[in-house]
Structures are given as structure tokens and as C-alpha cells.
Amino acid sequence: MTPEQFRQLAETWGGDVERWPAPTREAARRIAATAEGAAVLDQQSRLDRLLAVAPEIEAARVDRSSFLVLQRLAAIPQQHRPALHQRLLRWPALVPAASLACSVMVGVWLAGALPYVHSPSDPLSVMSGVFDVYAMGFGSVQ
Amino acid sequence: MAEVSAQRQHAFRVLMRRHMPRALRVAERIVRDPAEADDIGQEAFMRVWTHAASFDPQVAKFTTWLYRIVLNLTFDRTRRRTFQPLEDAGDVPDSGPHAVERLIADEELRLLNRAMAGLSDRQRGAIALFHMEGLSGEEAANAMNLSAKAFESLLGRARTALKANVQKIQQTGSHV
Numbered sequence: 001m002t003p004e005q006f007r008q009l010a011e012t013w014g015g016d017v018e019r020w021p022a023p024t025r026e027a028a029r030r031i032a033a034t035a036e037g038a039a040v041l042d043q044q045s046r047l048d049r050l051l052a053v054a055p056e057i058e059a060a061r062v063d064r065s066s067f068l069v070l071q072r073l074a075a076i077p078q079q080h081r082p083a084l085h086q087r088l089l090r091w092p093a094l095v096p097a098a099s100l101a102c103s104v105m106v107g108v109w110l111a112g113a114l115p116y117v118h119s120p121s122d123p124l125s126v127m128s129g130v131f132d133v134y135a136m137g138f139g140s141v142q
Numbered sequence: 143m144a145e146v147s148a149q150r151q152h153a154f155r156v157l158m159r160r161h162m163p164r165a166l167r168v169a170e171r172i173v174r175d176p177a178e179a180d181d182i183g184q185e186a187f188m189r190v191w192t193h194a195a196s197f198d199p200q201v202a203k204f205t206t207w208l209y210r211i212v213l214n215l216t217f218d219r220t221r222r223r224t225f226q227p228l229e230d231a232g233d234v235p236d237s238g239p240h241a242v243e244r245l246i247a248d249e250e251l252r253l254l255n256r257a258m259a260g261l262s263d264r265q266r267g268a269i270a271l272f273h274m275e276g277l278s279g280e281e282a283a284n285a286m287n288l289s290a291k292a293f294e295s296l297l298g299r300a301r302t303a304l305k306a307n308v309q310k311i312q313q314t315g316s317h318v
Binding site: 008064 | 151163170171176179183188250251272276278279290297301302305
């Protein structure tokens with residue numbers, strides 16, 4: 001890097017070599033270490049400091065602007081909310097209803113498809129069934 | 143930002159509290175009118191809210207995205223102007239007693255603000271991002287949607303023009 005290139009870079013990027021483009025920094029540091037290089041950087045640094053001064057933004061101004069944004073958002077009409085019957089017809093809302101309908105259909109089908117067996121209800125048959133059960137439970141050899 | 147994308151107003155309020163000052167600062171540096179800068183800051187955050195879903199943190203930082211929105215709004219407005227108002231900036235508020243150093247600094251700032259008025263909006267934008275906001279050359283170029291080389295050229299011309307304006311003001315004692 002020539003001193004002229006160094007001066008041009010300083011005029012573009014300012015007095016802080018570390019903020020210059022990365023490929024130029026190493027060579028620039030060597031020139032910056034000389035008296036001439038340091039003088040060039042000093043001159044630019046003074047301008048840098050002035051350029052870095054920002055307009056003062058008071059907190060009240062920030063709050064007011066933020067409030068106005070929220071107010072504008074609130075003024076935007078909400079998206080049209082679908083009617084109840086439209087919401088109920090959506091797929092997620094239909095899952096429980098479909099499950100219930102399927103259960104009812106299976107129940108009705110089973111009731112119709114299976115043969116009806118009438119169990120004996122006379123006392124003798126009932127007693128005989130009970131004792132048979134006990135005979136199997138307690139009397140059997142296990 | 144993910145919460146803002148999900149349209150959560152609390153997250154948006156936090157985001158505004160944190161970033162509104164930088165939007166106002168940059169806009170004011172370019173348009174040199176606090177009221178107009180406020181309008182731009184508000185419009186910028188309206189866009190942040192409505193376009194939050196399109197923000198991709200893999201592509202850019204939020205601040206870079208915000209700067210880009212602010213700059214686009216600012217340049218759009220200044221492009222629509224029929225004339226560039228002659229600068230009325232440079233009146234640094236004078237409150238209370240000052241040390242001599244402060245007076246000198248104020249005078250320098252006044253001079254600088256006059257000189258800044260003679261720059262183009264894009265030149266003021268480049269100076270605002272690189273010097274005032276402290277962005278790197280690459281970040282500032284990205285926010286301005288420019289190549290690194292184009293940004294370097296813009297910044298160099300801005301500083302050169304600024305120095306020329308300062309000299310002109312000092313010689314004539316008048317506006318640029």
C-alpha cells in the first residue's frame with residue numbers, strides 16, 4: 001500500500017484502521033505506525049467524531065411514536081370471523097362428531113347382524129347354572 | 143421476531159421500545175425534520191408488523207432489515223418532494239450555561255449540519271449508517287442494498303463533498 005492509497009482509504013473510511021475493509025488493514029497498520037500515517041488518521045478522526053454525533057431522540061418521542069403505531073394497528077379492521085356454522089364445518093371440529101357417528105353405526109350393525117339368544121329365565125335353570133359354576137370353581141380337582 | 147410474526151402485540155411493543163430510537167435517528171439524519179422522521183419511524187414499524195412473516199433471520203439481522211425499511215421509506219419520500227428545502231438545520235439547542243469547549247463543539251456541529259444539508263439523501267444515509275450507527279461497511283452496504291464497492295464509493299464521495307461544503311461555508315460564511 002502506497003501512502004497515497006493510505007490517504008485515500010482514510011478519506012473514505014475515516015481515522016480508525018480497524019473499520020477499514022479487512023484486506024487493507026494489515027498494510028494500513030504498518031503505515032499508521034509512522035508519523036505521517038498517524039497524522040492522516042488524526043485528521044480524519046476529528047471528522048469521524050463529529051459525524052458520529054446522533055440527533056437526540058427523547059424517550060417521550062419514542063413512546064409517542066410507538067403509541068401511534070399501536071393506534072394505527074388497532075384501527076385496521078379485524079379479519080372477517082366466520083359464522084358459527086362455518087366454524088363447525090371445519091375439519092378439526094368434525095372429528096368428534098364423525099367418531100360418534102361411526103360408533104353408532106357399528107352398534108346398530110352389530111345389533112342387527114348377531115343372532116338373538118334368549119337365555120333361560122326359569123328358576124331351575126338359573127339355579128342349575130349357578131351350582132354348575134360353583135361346581136367348576138370349587139369342586140374341580142386342580 | 144418469531145413472536146411478532148405470530149402477531150403478538152406485547153412482543154411488538156418490546157421490539158418498538160428497543161428499536162424505534164434507531165429508526166427515528168437515521169430518518170432524522172437524512173430528512174433533517176423531526177416530524178417527518180417520526181412519520182417514517184411509525185410507517186417503518188407498521189411494515190415490520192405487516193411483513194414480519196417475510197423476515198428471515200438466516201438472511202439478515204433484524205436491525206439490517208429495519209434500516210433497509212427506514213431507508214427505502216426515506217428515499218421514497220425525498221424522491222417525491224418537488225424541491226429540496228434549503229437547510230434550516232444546524233440550530234443546536236442552546237440550553238443553559240456552557241463551557242467553552244461545548245460552545246466550540248456546538249459551533250462545529252452547526253457547521254457540520256449545514257454542510258450535511260448539501261449532500262444527497264443517499265450520501266447522508268451512508269454517513270448515518272457507517273458513522274452514526276457504527277455499522278461495518280459490509281452491513282451498511284447490505285442495509286442500503288448496495289455492493290461493498292458501491293458503498294465504499296458512496297461513502298468516499300459523501301465525505302469528500304462534506305469537506306468541500308464545510309470549506310465553502312467557512313469561506314463565504316453562508317449556506318451551501
